[in-house]
Amino acid sequence: MKGWLLALVQTGLLAFGAPFLAGWVKWIKCRLQSRQGPPPWQPYRDLLRLFGKEVVVAEAASPIFRIAPYVVFSVTALACSVVPMVAIGLPTAAIADVIVLVGFFALGRFFLALAGMDVGTSFGGMGSSREMTIASLAEPAMLLGVFTLAMTVRSTNLASMIGYLIEQPFQLYPSFVFAAMGLVLVAVAETGRIPVDNPATHLELTMVHEAMILEFSGRHLALMEWGAMLKLMIYSVLLCNLFLPWGVAVDFAPLSLLIGLGAITLKLLLLGTALAVAETGLAKMRLFRVPQYLGLAFILCLLGMLSHVILEVN
Amino acid sequence: MPLSLAFTAVGAALLSGLLPLVRPGSNAAARLIAFPLLGISGIFGMIAGGMALGNTQSDSIVLPVGLPWLHSHLQLDPLAGFFLAVVSLVTLVAAIYGPAYVREYEQGPQPLLPLTLFTGLFVAGMQLVLLAADAFSFMIAWELMSVTSYFLVAYQHQHEVNRRAAFIYLLMAQVGGLFILLGYGVLSGFGHGFDFAHMAAATLSPGWSSVAFLLAFVGFGMKAGVVPLHVWLPQAHPVAPSHISALMSGVMLKVAVYGFIRFSYDLLGGIHWQWGALVLFVGSASAILGVLYALMQHDLKRLLAYHSVENIGIIYMGLGLSMIFAGTGHQALAALGLIAALYHCLNHALFKSLLFFGAGVVLQQSHEHDLEKMGGLIRRLPVTATCFLVGCISISALPPFNGFVSEWLTFQTALQGPVLENNILGALIPVAAAVLALTGALAAACFVKVFGICFLGLPRSEKSAAATETTPGPLAGQIVLAVLCLLFGVLPTWTVGQLEHIARLFFPGGMPETTAHGWLWLTPVSSQVASYGAPLVLLGIGLAWVLAWLWMHPRRRRFPVRRAPAWDCGFGPLNARMQYTATAFTMPIRRIFRPVWPITESYRAPTAEEQGGRYQLKIGDWAWLKVYEPIGRLLLTTARRMAMIQGGNIRAYLAYSFFTLIVLLLVVSL
Numbered sequence: 001m002k003g004w005l006l007a008l009v010q011t012g013l014l015a016f017g018a019p020f021l022a023g024w025v026k027w028i029k030c031r032l033q034s035r036q037g038p039p040p041w042q043p044y045r046d047l048l049r050l051f052g053k054e055v056v057v058a059e060a061a062s063p064i065f066r067i068a069p070y071v072v073f074s075v076t077a078l079a080c081s082v083v084p085m086v087a088i089g090l091p092t093a094a095i096a097d098v099i100v101l102v103g104f105f106a107l108g109r110f111f112l113a114l115a116g117m118d119v120g121t122s123f124g125g126m127g128s129s130r131e132m133t134i135a136s137l138a139e140p141a142m143l144l145g146v147f148t149l150a151m152t153v154r155s156t157n158l159a160s161m162i163g164y165l166i167e168q169p170f171q172l173y174p175s176f177v178f179a180a181m182g183l184v185l186v187a188v189a190e191t192g193r194i195p196v197d198n199p200a201t202h203l204e205l206t207m208v209h210e211a212m213i214l215e216f217s218g219r220h221l222a223l224m225e226w227g228a229m230l231k232l233m234i235y236s237v238l239l240c241n242l243f244l245p246w247g248v249a250v251d252f253a254p255l256s257l258l259i260g261l262g263a264i265t266l267k268l269l270l271l272g273t274a275l276a277v278a279e280t281g282l283a284k285m286r287l288f289r290v291p292q293y294l295g296l297a298f299i300l301c302l303l304g305m306l307s308h309v310i311l312e313v314n
Numbered sequence: 315m316p317l318s319l320a321f322t323a324v325g326a327a328l329l330s331g332l333l334p335l336v337r338p339g340s341n342a343a344a345r346l347i348a349f350p351l352l353g354i355s356g357i358f359g360m361i362a363g364g365m366a367l368g369n370t371q372s373d374s375i376v377l378p379v380g381l382p383w384l385h386s387h388l389q390l391d392p393l394a395g396f397f398l399a400v401v402s403l404v405t406l407v408a409a410i411y412g413p414a415y416v417r418e419y420e421q422g423p424q425p426l427l428p429l430t431l432f433t434g435l436f437v438a439g440m441q442l443v444l445l446a447a448d449a450f451s452f453m454i455a456w457e458l459m460s461v462t463s464y465f466l467v468a469y470q471h472q473h474e475v476n477r478r479a480a481f482i483y484l485l486m487a488q489v490g491g492l493f494i495l496l497g498y499g500v501l502s503g504f505g506h507g508f509d510f511a512h513m514a515a516a517t518l519s520p521g522w523s524s525v526a527f528l529l530a531f532v533g534f535g536m537k538a539g540v541v542p543l544h545v546w547l548p549q550a551h552p553v554a555p556s557h558i559s560a561l562m563s564g565v566m567l568k569v570a571v572y573g574f575i576r577f578s579y580d581l582l583g584g585i586h587w588q589w590g591a592l593v594l595f596v597g598s599a600s601a602i603l604g605v606l607y608a609l610m611q612h613d614l615k616r617l618l619a620y621h622s623v624e625n626i627g628i629i630y631m632g633l634g635l636s637m638i639f640a641g642t643g644h645q646a647l648a649a650l651g652l653i654a655a656l657y658h659c660l661n662h663a664l665f666k667s668l669l670f671f672g673a674g675v676v677l678q679q680s681h682e683h684d685l686e687k688m689g690g691l692i693r694r695l696p697v698t699a700t701c702f703l704v705g706c707i708s709i710s711a712l713p714p715f716n717g718f719v720s721e722w723l724t725f726q727t728a729l730q731g732p733v734l735e736n737n738i739l740g741a742l743i744p745v746a747a748a749v750l751a752l753t754g755a756l757a758a759a760c761f762v763k764v765f766g767i768c769f770l771g772l773p774r775s776e777k778s779a780a781a782t783e784t785t786p787g788p789l790a791g792q793i794v795l796a797v798l799c800l801l802f803g804v805l806p807t808w809t810v811g812q813l814e815h816i817a818r819l820f821f822p823g824g825m826p827e828t829t830a831h832g833w834l835w836l837t838p839v840s841s842q843v844a845s846y847g848a849p850l851v852l853l854g855i856g857l858a859w860v861l862a863w864l865w866m867h868p869r870r871r872r873f874p875v876r877r878a879p880a881w882d883c884g885f886g887p888l889n890a891r892m893q894y895t896a897t898a899f900t901m902p903i904r905r906i907f908r909p910v911w912p913i914t915e916s917y918r919a920p921t922a923e924e925q926g927g928r929y930q931l932k933i934g935d936w937a938w939l940k941v942y943e944p945i946g947r948l949l950l951t952t953a954r955r956m957a958m959i960q961g962g963n964i965r966a967y968l969a970y971s972f973f974t975l976i977v978l979l980l981v982v983s984l
Contacts, residue, residue: 051866054873058880060772060888062692064703066875074858081854094835095847095854099725100713107712110758117766117894120689121882125894128766132759133902139755143725144748151732151744156725156844202883215881218873219866291906302745309732309741 002252007081007092013261014080018233019043019226021272028276043229050222058119058215068115069216069223072108076230079104084159085237086260087249088166093159098146101158101234102139105190108227109135116212127211130287134189134196134208137294142186145301148179148308149242158238165245174311178304180243185297187235189290192228194279196290199228206284233268236275240267316365317373317390317445323359323402324441326351331434334427341426345413348430352437353409359402359441366395367815380450387447387509392815393580394444396656397572400663401440403798404565408557411671411791414784415557418678422470429469429555436462436561440569448509449498456494456573460487460537463566466558467550479549486536486546493533494573500526501581513581523582527589530577531596537570540630541600542937544623548611551619552683556674559615563622564667568659571629578637579652579820587641591739594634598746600627601753606910609760609900610933612685614673617764618666621709624753625662628724629655631746635727638739640821647730649817649825650838654723656813661716661802665708668795672702675788676768680778685896687775688768694781699769701792706761708799711754714851716803719836721754722846723810726838756903763899772890804848806836897931912936 023040030037057065082096096104113128150156152173153164189196192209201207213224241248247263249256285293330351334344366373374389390398419426439459446452464487468480502508505516518526532543539547551559578585604624611617636651675698676691677683692699708715728750731743773779783789802809811829818824827840837845880888904913912934920927959970 051869055875056878056881057875059877060690060880062690062770064692064770070859070862071855073862074855077858077862078851078854094841094845095850096713097844097846099722099844100718100846100851103711103713103718103722106710106755106758107707110707110710110712110762113762114766114770117762118770119880119882120771120888120890120893121880122892122894123883125766125771125899128762129894129899129902132762133906136752136755136759136903137906140748140751143751144744147729147744147747150729154732155842156729157842160842214883219869223862287902288905298748302748305744306741309737 003089003091006087006252006257007090010085010087010090011077011081011092014083014085014233014237015077015230017268018229019047021233021236021268022229024269024272025232025276025279028273029280032276032280047222047226050225051219053218055218055220057217057220060120061118061215064111065115065118065215066220068111068118069220069227071111072227073223073230075104075108076227076234079234080230082158083234083237084162084241084248085264087252087257088159088163089250089252090159093157097156098150098158098161099143099156102143102146105231106135106139108231112212112224115216119215121215123207123211123214127208127214130208131212134290134294137291138186138189138297141182141294141298141301142190144298144305145179145183145186148175148301148304151305151308152176152312162241162245162248163250165242166248166250173308175304175308176243178300178307180239182297182300182304183239183242185293185300187239188278189294189297191232191235193232193275195282195285196293198284201284206287236268236271237264240264240271315373316362316369316395317375317388319358319362319365320390320398320441320445323355323362323398324438324445326355326358327405327434327438327441329434330355331431331438334430338427339425341420344426344430345416345420348434349409349413352412352434353406355437355441356402356404356406356409360399360406362390363395363397363399363402366390367392367399367812369395370815370818374447384448384450384508386451387511388445388451389447389510390445392819393572393575396813396816397568397659398441398444400568400660401437401444401565404561404663404667405437407667407671407791407794408561410794411560411674411788412557414787415674415678416555419555423472424469428465429558432462432465432469433558433561436466436558440566443569444572447511449495449502449513450508452573453491453495453498457491459566459569460484460491463487463558463562466562467554469555469558470553473553475549476553479546479553483546483550486543490533490536490543493529493536495533497526497529497533497577500529510576510581514583518582518584520586523584524586524589527578527582530574530582531589531593534570534574534577535596538567538574538626538630539600539623540596540626541603541623542941544600544604545935545938545942547622548607548616548619548935551622551670552613552615556615556670556677559618559674560667560670563619563670564663567622567626568663571626571633571655571659575633575652585637585640587638587736587739590634590637590639590641591742592634593630593637594743594746597627597630597632597634598749600624601631602627602749602756603910605753605756605760606903606907607935609756609763609903610911612896613683614676614685614764614768615670615683617685617760618669618673621669621757621760622662622666624757625658625666625709628721628750628753629658629662631655631750632658632720632724632727635724635743635746638734638743639727639730642734642736644730644733645821645823646825647727647733647839649814649821649823650723650730650828651727652817652820653810653813653825653828654720654727656816657723657806657809658717658720660809661708661720661799664795664798664802665705665717668701668705668792668799669709671788671792671795672698672705675784675792676702676781679781679784680775682775682778685764685767688773688778689771689775689890689893690769690773691778691781692769694778695769695783697783697789698792701789701796702769703765704796704799706765708803710758710761712758714800714803714848714855716799716801719803719806719809719846719848721750723838724750726844729844730839759900759903763896767894767896767899771893772888774890774893804852805833806846806848807833810836910936912939
């Protein structure tokens with residue numbers, strides 16, 4: 001019972017912490033570009049404002065358009081509940097392993113892309129086409145990276161993976177280094193950040209994610225935006241906890257939970273800063289450079305896999 | 315008991331084909347007699363199959379028919395029972411779907427009679443293949459299945475494409491049949507008998523058993539449609555009536571998979587891991603090439619046919635993994651791979667039939683088979699669209715639907731690669747898993763294209779703007795399958811528990827851990843390694859949905875949804891031609907994977923005389939260009955050379971006979 005309660009609290013933390021992370025990245029980015037920038041809690045205000053607004057739906061839109069925000073949000077919210085953020089050993093972690101997690105994202109993306117095509121605008125179709133193309137290259141790279149970790153720890157269960165890594169004395173596996181680099185590249189692509197996509201742009205010819213949600217407004221838009229923030233949060237938490245697992249609580253004692261919370265907050269703030277620095281320093285790529293970028297991610301993950309098989313299996 | 319039920323099923327299927335012959339002129343009689351009997355056959359077959367699946371004892375009988383020295387052996391064990399249930403389930407749904415669907419053909423030039431006759435015989439043939447327990451009955455039933463389906467493909471023979479497709483299908487079915495026959499020949503030569511019991515008892519040297527395996531692999535692979543033996547599939551499936559496409563793609567390919575499993579696991583036994591590596595490689599190639607070719611198709615049914623190639627590839631990947639583990643002595647993992655493959659057989663039968671049924675309704679109601687002319691059909695055909703969406707989600711392997719479970723199980727099997735002592739193999743297997751991931755992601759892209767272009771947006775032609783929803787019969791058929799897709803996705807533990815009976819036939823240990831943690835949890839290897847709580851996933855999504863909905867409720871009261879013209883960045887009124895097309899949607903993928911297809915692309919700029927440019931894009935199939943056309947040319951040249959001896963001169967023929975006689979005498983005297 002205590003476990004389920006904690007799982008609920010942790011899901012809430014992830015869900016309600018996500019806008020802050022998005023705001024934090026934006027704030028740091030603005031500071032780096034010598035701008036004042038909105039405060040990190042600005043996304044909360046934006047979401048609240050959107051929730052309080054009227055919904056305008058295009059005349060040609062079908063029911064898919066109206067259920068898509070709910071599907072995208074509920075699937076992402078469910079994904080939040082299986083990601084170990086503060087503590088491992090929560091009962092919800094067993095619902096889905098990392099392959100199912102990738103499946104959740106794919107389901108959300110499926111509906112997002114359908115919603116983009118629903119109204120019949122060119123922008124929507126363009127966004128959906130690009131999103132599905134990028135995703136179809138990113139997904140195998142991501143799974144290959146995850147498989148590399150899974151083969152070392154002999155599990156695809158996120159909680160068991162992190163648990164195994166905490167117990168081990170610190171050891172720099174070459175496969176982990178490769179997989180980490182590959183997964184970082186994939187995470188950037190999957191969450192639609194520079195250099196693959198630019199969350200701040202509304203320039204017609206470059207947008208991917210924004211093109212699909214162009215026709216959304218009001219509470220529907222809020223759910224879509226929140227879903228995107230959740231995705232950024234989940235990927236960040238995964239990267240932090242898989243590759244720097246220190247501090248994650250292994251039992252439910254109040255002190256270790258507190259340490260876990262502090263550790264993940266610190267890690268996320270650092271990762272957000274790193275993301276902001278990278279986004280400031282890089283330019284967005286042309287769409288047809290993205291396959292090369294994701295190809296690199298795939299090769300890195302493959303190298304990780306091979307180095308695991310060649311060097312680490314005994 | 316199960317066997318007599320199965321006989322009833324076969325009998326009902328035969329009757330459904332033959333009984334309408336008594337009133338040859340009447341279409342209505344054909345329809346009213348054939349389909350109910352087909353449905354009865356489906357029900358009995360399902361019960362028989364279900365009972366046999368639970369039975370540990372296999373039910374067998376020897377009928378005094380067939381050759382004088384070889385009576386017909388029939389048996390029903392869990393493996394045959396499972397496939398019988400799958401065949402019969404789809405047959406039952408086709409019987410619900412069919413009557414209203416074939417009404418359209420009554421206005422056509424053909425009478426309905428050939429359709430119902432050959433459908434009945436076709437179903438009976440498939441059921442008999444599963445029941446056969448000796449090579450002779452097997453081949454008879456197999457040929458019955460092949461030849462009757464040829465007539466079904468050629469049903470609308472007034473179109474030349476249909477005749478050509480049917481001919482290629484028949485040709486390849488016959489060549490495949492020959493390979494299977496040779497495979498059985500090897501086994502019976504060593505086993506001194508034509509019945510399966512003798513063949514299974516045969517002891518073969520590794521060389522001969524590999525020869526037999528390869529013969530069976532090619533023979534059954536030709537029917538199943540693995541790359542590069544798949545070329546008949548995208549030609550034959552689109553031209554058959556849709557409920558027949560569903561039966562052929564959803565079920566007949568599974569019968570080929572059954573034959574392959576029966577031959578290699580049961581009759582041949584003693585599996586070598588090298589066979590598994592071959593099967594895994596061919597399966598991976600089929601999966602990835604199938605989906606890439608499917609992406610480029612714009613004919614709805616041809617696209618679905620290429621997806622059959624992909625899904626057969628996924629099934630073969632599961633089988634390949636299972637064989638690798640079986641050959642290296644990892645029994646539990648071999649069982650897991652086999653179960654993943656069988657589960658995918660069931661899933662593919664469900665969602666592919668569903669999609670073909672949906673495609674049939676779309677074709678019939680919009681009179682378009684080109685995706686580029688559809689659009690906005692979700693408003694015209696709401697129920698069909700919903701069911702089709704379920705099919706799209708299932709085939710794209712998205713949770714919590716059924717396609718995901720079997721792919722997840724295949725992933726889990728592949729991830730156990732490191733237990734192998736052979737490091738290279740251990741490294742290659744996860745790469746196969748990456749190929750599977752790529753396949754799944756591309757399939758999702760393809761079905762976003764299909765659903766988005768066909769059902770969403772604005773109608774791209776007047777005919778699709780005028781489409782109307784179909785009658786209750788076809789709708790009921792689709793709804794049943796859609797519900798089953800969800801059920802088999804949410805209750806995987808029960809399903810895997812049932813499939814374990816089959817795995818125990820070949821791997822007596824089974825998989826003790828998989829279903830050990832109650833009906834909620836699926837834990838293929840152990841609960842530490844991986845777990846999937848499918849019912850909880852559905853519950854979780856539902857819960858999050860309800861919470862979001864409740865949170866929105868007061869706002870919905872205050873601001874009801876307002877309808878307005880699309881915003882589209884303020885670019886002004888939309889029309890249907892401004893939408894993204896299927897060609898445009900897949901353009902980035904076409905550019906990235908360019909060498910995969912033979913593409914000819916041409917563009918002519920507008921000139922003074924001709925307004926508007928002209929863009930042409932043709933996408934072929936390398937297998938056709940690089941494998942079949944050379945073989946065809948070689949055959950033709952050889953035939954032409956051989957024709958030189960046919961001078962038409964009687965004296966020459968007499969001389970041939972004379973010299974042949976002398977040569978024979980020489981041979982005999984030596």
